[in-house]
Amino acid sequence: MSPVFPMLTVLSMFYYMCLRRRARTATRGEMNSRRAIESNTRALPINVEIVQYAKEVLDFSSHYGSENSMSYTMWNLAGIPNVYPSSGDFTQTAVFRTYGTWWDRCPSARLPFTRTPPTFCSQDYVELAYEEPVYPTAVHILETYHPGAVVRILACSANPYSQNPPAEVRWEILWSEAPTKVNGPQARQFTPCIKQINFPTNLIRLEVNSSLLDYYTELDAVVLHGVKERPVLSLKASMIDMNDIDEDEDEEKYGCGMDTLNKQFSVVTLREWPTNGYFDKLPYELIQLILSHLTVPDLCRLAQTCKLLYQHCCDPLQYIHLSLQPYWARINDTSLEYLQSRCTLIQWLNLSWTGNRGAISVSGFSRFLKVCGSELVRLELSCGHFLNETCLEVITEMCPNLQELNLSSCDKIPPQAFNHIAKVGSLKRLILYRTKVEQILKHLCMSGKMVHMTKCLLSLQIEDYDLIASMMGAKCKKLRSLDLWRCKNITENGIAELASGCQLLEELDLGWCPTLQSSTGCFTNLARKLPNLQKLFLTANRSVCDTDIEELAASCTRLRQLDILGTRMVSPASLRKLLESCKDLSLLDVSFCSQIDNRVVLELNANFPNVFIKKSFTQ
Amino acid sequence: MFSVLSYGRLVARAVLGGLSQTDSRDYSLVTASCGFGKDFRKGILKKGMCYGDDACFVARHRSADVLGVADGVGGWRDYGVDPSQFSGTLMRTCERLVKEGRFVPSNPVGILTAGYCELLQNKVPLLGSSTACIVVLDRTSHRLHTANLGDSGFLVVRGGEVVHRSDEQQHYFNTPFQLSIAPPEAEGVVLSDSPDAADSTSFDVQLGDIILTATDGLFDNMPDYMILQELKKLKNSNYESIQQTARSIAEQAHELAYDPTYMSPFAQFACDNGLNVRGGKPDDITVLLSIVAEYTD
Numbered sequence: 001m002s003p004v005f006p007m008l009t010v011l012s013m014f015y016y017m018c019l020r021r022r023a024r025t026a027t028r029g030e031m032n033s034r035r036a037i038e039s040n041t042r043a044l045p046i047n048v049e050i051v052q053y054a055k056e057v058l059d060f061s062s063h064y065g066s067e068n069s070m071s072y073t074m075w076n077l078a079g080i081p082n083v084y085p086s087s088g089d090f091t092q093t094a095v096f097r098t099y100g101t102w103w104d105r106c107p108s109a110r111l112p113f114t115r116t117p118p119t120f121c122s123q124d125y126v127e128l129a130y131e132e133p134v135y136p137t138a139v140h141i142l143e144t145y146h147p148g149a150v151v152r153i154l155a156c157s158a159n160p161y162s163q164n165p166p167a168e169v170r171w172e173i174l175w176s177e178a179p180t181k182v183n184g185p186q187a188r189q190f191t192p193c194i195k196q197i198n199f200p201t202n203l204i205r206l207e208v209n210s211s212l213l214d215y216y217t218e219l220d221a222v223v224l225h226g227v228k229e230r231p232v233l234s235l236k237a238s239m240i241d242m243n244d245i246d247e248d249e250d251e252e253k254y255g256c257g258m259d260t261l262n263k264q265f266s267v268v269t270l271r272e273w274p275t276n277g278y279f280d281k282l283p284y285e286l287i288q289l290i291l292s293h294l295t296v297p298d299l300c301r302l303a304q305t306c307k308l309l310y311q312h313c314c315d316p317l318q319y320i321h322l323s324l325q326p327y328w329a330r331i332n333d334t335s336l337e338y339l340q341s342r343c344t345l346i347q348w349l350n351l352s353w354t355g356n357r358g359a360i361s362v363s364g365f366s367r368f369l370k371v372c373g374s375e376l377v378r379l380e381l382s383c384g385h386f387l388n389e390t391c392l393e394v395i396t397e398m399c400p401n402l403q404e405l406n407l408s409s410c411d412k413i414p415p416q417a418f419n420h421i422a423k424v425g426s427l428k429r430l431i432l433y434r435t436k437v438e439q440i441l442k443h444l445c446m447s448g449k450m451v452h453m454t455k456c457l458l459s460l461q462i463e464d465y466d467l468i469a470s471m472m473g474a475k476c477k478k479l480r481s482l483d484l485w486r487c488k489n490i491t492e493n494g495i496a497e498l499a500s501g502c503q504l505l506e507e508l509d510l511g512w513c514p515t516l517q518s519s520t521g522c523f524t525n526l527a528r529k530l531p532n533l534q535k536l537f538l539t540a541n542r543s544v545c546d547t548d549i550e551e552l553a554a555s556c557t558r559l560r561q562l563d564i565l566g567t568r569m570v571s572p573a574s575l576r577k578l579l580e581s582c583k584d585l586s587l588l589d590v591s592f593c594s595q596i597d598n599r600v601v602l603e604l605n606a607n608f609p610n611v612f613i614k615k616s617f618t619q
Numbered sequence: 620m621f622s623v624l625s626y627g628r629l630v631a632r633a634v635l636g637g638l639s640q641t642d643s644r645d646y647s648l649v650t651a652s653c654g655f656g657k658d659f660r661k662g663i664l665k666k667g668m669c670y671g672d673d674a675c676f677v678a679r680h681r682s683a684d685v686l687g688v689a690d691g692v693g694g695w696r697d698y699g700v701d702p703s704q705f706s707g708t709l710m711r712t713c714e715r716l717v718k719e720g721r722f723v724p725s726n727p728v729g730i731l732t733a734g735y736c737e738l739l740q741n742k743v744p745l746l747g748s749s750t751a752c753i754v755v756l757d758r759t760s761h762r763l764h765t766a767n768l769g770d771s772g773f774l775v776v777r778g779g780e781v782v783h784r785s786d787e788q789q790h791y792f793n794t795p796f797q798l799s800i801a802p803p804e805a806e807g808v809v810l811s812d813s814p815d816a817a818d819s820t821s822f823d824v825q826l827g828d829i830i831l832t833a834t835d836g837l838f839d840n841m842p843d844y845m846i847l848q849e850l851k852k853l854k855n856s857n858y859e860s861i862q863q864t865a866r867s868i869a870e871q872a873h874e875l876a877y878d879p880t881y882m883s884p885f886a887q888f889a890c891d892n893g894l895n896v897r898g899g900k901p902d903d904i905t906v907l908l909s910i911v912a913e914y915t916d
Contacts, residue, residue, distance in 0.1 A: 065740060066740060069736070069740050070712075070715060070716065070719065070721065070737055071737055071740035071741060072740070072742075075719075079719075082715075089742060091737070091740065091741050091742070092715065514739065517803060517806075519803070519804075540742060542744050542802070542803050543803035543804075566742055566743070566744045567744070568744055568802060569803070569804075591742065592742050592744060594744070618743060
């Protein structure tokens with residue numbers, strides 16, 4: 001037997017095994033998303049671009065839908081798009097709670113904080129986690145209705161899926177722009193030009209501002225394009241920086257101003273300028289007034305310049321109203337400690353959005369309040385996920401003068417912690433949106449000072465809204481605004497007692513309360529008893545009918561905002577009566593009202609040009 | 620010596636493998652759908668998986684395969700409401716719930732309940748009613764969990780015999796249990812059953828079991844023996860043959876429905892209740908035919 005045959009068999013076996021290995025598919029990725037494409041440049045090391053859809057929605061400030069629902073909630077932002085490229089008002093999209101300026105025009109609107117840097121205009125945010133950390137090369141946002149709300153995109157250095165807590169959490173702004181008006185509600189893919197960053201990220205945050213939009217914006221998906229290895233472009237850039245010539249040029253450009261100034265002053269000796277010039281001859285109050293226009297970081301920087309300005313910048317009178325929300329990414333325990341000594345007279349404090357991912361600890365917050373809480377009148381703590389029962393205890397103890405408290409989306413506070421708030425006797429305004437509050441309202445009603453209870457909704461554990469409403473009717477006589485959006489089991493009895501008791505009500509949100517039936521007469525009763533009503537939302541109450549509208553026209557002539565989305569029983573005739581009678585009406589939402597078609601809306605628009613009539617659509 | 624050991628090892632492994640009771644393979648359902656709407660209105664192009672006023676869905680999730688059928692109650696047409704809107708939206712919503720993993724495989728009634736609640740969360744004022752039947756195959760436990768509300772239903776066929784079937788839920792003749800959303804002026808007058816009223820069952824399935832999920836358009840026109848006859852022709856578990864069999868079942872039911880002399884199960888039941896009728900029952904027919912097979916990605 002020649003040795004050729006065994007050799008041939010061995011060789012063919014080897015060949016076969018190599019073929020099999022190559023034929024085996026490379027990755028068996030998750031259902032959700034990975035697709036690798038080769039980039040064009042072959043000369044440099046191949047950098048594979050990865051396209052990912054969001055794996056999970058980690059955090060957000062608000063949404064339109066119910067907490068456990070799939071309809072109009074933020075959870076829809078994860079995964080592949082459900083609706084895009086169709087345009088319209090679909091349930092499978094992510095919708096924020098508010099739009100436009102309507103909520104700023106309500107009786108319950110709060111005055112904005114001064115000294116907000118003009119670059120910060122975000123009203124809501126959503127944080128998305130992706131599977132793989134990449135260096136982002138592009139972010140595509142698929143907007144399916146009234147696009148144009150996104151104003152800022154940020155990337156975080158921390159990996160939300162890593163087992164160890166991150167050493168340092170850094171947020172980098174990939175793109176930021178002032179809100180611009182986008183014409184039309186059509187769907188679009190928004191791809192802003194993002195900055196290159198020098199760390200891989202799988203946590204993206206979008207910040208939105210819907211104030212210029214005509215209706216709710218709806219987002220379908222956010223696609224993250226990125227590369228695993230640091231892009232070659234940035235390496236090239238850093239190499240150029242090392243170049244001597246460029247360095248000199250840069251200094252020339254930015255340094256020339258200082259140089260000429262220095263040259264001018266070097267002529268004059270110090271002896272001729274013993275003090276800070278004429279500046280400190282100004283009255284103290286005038287300098288304070290000038291400094292009151294500076295933003296907080298500028299104030300802190302200014303404090304480092306000279307002793308006089310240090311004295312001014314550390315004066316507690318500069319810190320009566322303090323908003324740290326624009327700097328949420330950088331505020332931590334150290335910043336609070338640093339500001340502590342200056343904030344002893346603080347009255348309005350905004351710590352919304354701050355402190356997450358371990359930036360502020362409970363002890364740091366408590367320490368700050370112990371020093372600075374005595375004069376506090378307004379405290380905004382929206383989306384403060386670090387807050388727990390101890391924090392609420394501290395607030396109750398240390399802030400006896402507290403009148404306004406915003407605990408929107410503070411979902412880590414356990415239900416029993418809210419009992420502490422009942423002890424704050426001077427509370428006038430309370431926001432408990434998306435918290436776990438259960439029984440607090442019963443206690444709260446004991447305090448007769450309550451004026452605004454906005455966004456106290458979505459507590460699935462509250463057993464009996466009727467009881468709460470009747471309590472409010474009995475005790476909170478001064479109530480001017482009440483938000484009962486999505487209160488699952490309120491009935492006409494509760495509404496009746498509320499209407500009888502709270503005669504001063506100007507704003508009432510009864511959207512998505514399915515248990516209210518117009519046939520019981522609850523809406524006509526409401527209209528008759530509350531002549532001061534300026535805002536009434538009866539969103540998705542399918543029983544609202546012509547009788548109700550006519551009663552509103554007759555009794556509530558000061559009405560400014562009315563939402564009757566989704567009813568089949570309101571005719572154009574009664575709407576005409578309403579528009580004629582309520583001269584101040586500026587917002588009328590008749591979306592999905594079957595008897596009100598586009599032709600009617602056009603006609604009403606022509607006859608009543610001052611009213612924004614909203615008619616949403618799905619196709 | 621070497622070869623004896625290696626052979627011995629092979630033999631031992633084979634024997635032990637055959638003896639072991641637990642089957643650790645994941646199961647899946649290979650499903651084909653077919654159906655006919657009652658009126659062949661050619662002009663109206665419905666989205667896939669809608670046959671007349673009936674609707675169905677087939678969804679895959681990592682942990683389970685889920686099927687559903689819904690029969691829209693045609694009486695709404697007299698009040699200007701399109702009956703297919705409710706059943707179609709209900710099935711689309713249940714499909715989305717499954718795809719997003721918002722369900723527990725052992726609780727199919729939960730899928731119905733959640734789907735129904737989501738319908739109420741829609742801004743669009745939906746009206747209408749439908750029956751519903753949900754079938755869930757839990758991949759790892761090899762159990763089939765079902766929920767049935769109304770007169771749609773399912774059959775499980777093993778070795779040419781029906782081993783499980785669903786029960787019809789009727790309030791009275793031709794009035795099945797139904798999920799509904801009524802206009803406010805008609806609340807209390809319109810029949811509306813809670814999703815909790817659904818019948819729910821659970822049982823083990825084996826590889827090769829055939830599951831037939833259908834609306835009453837099939838069961839009212841084809842008795843069991845005819846269905847079993849058609850299913851005997853199903854030779855293997857690839858998609859094409861299942862599709863073919865589903866089609867032939869649906870077609871046969873459709874033919875029988877319009878046969879005026881045929882004693883359909885519907886006519887038989889009517890006669891038993893004192894109504895002297897003969898013939899098939901023209902109705903929307905939806906058939907989902909599945910075979911339990913091994914799970915492949």
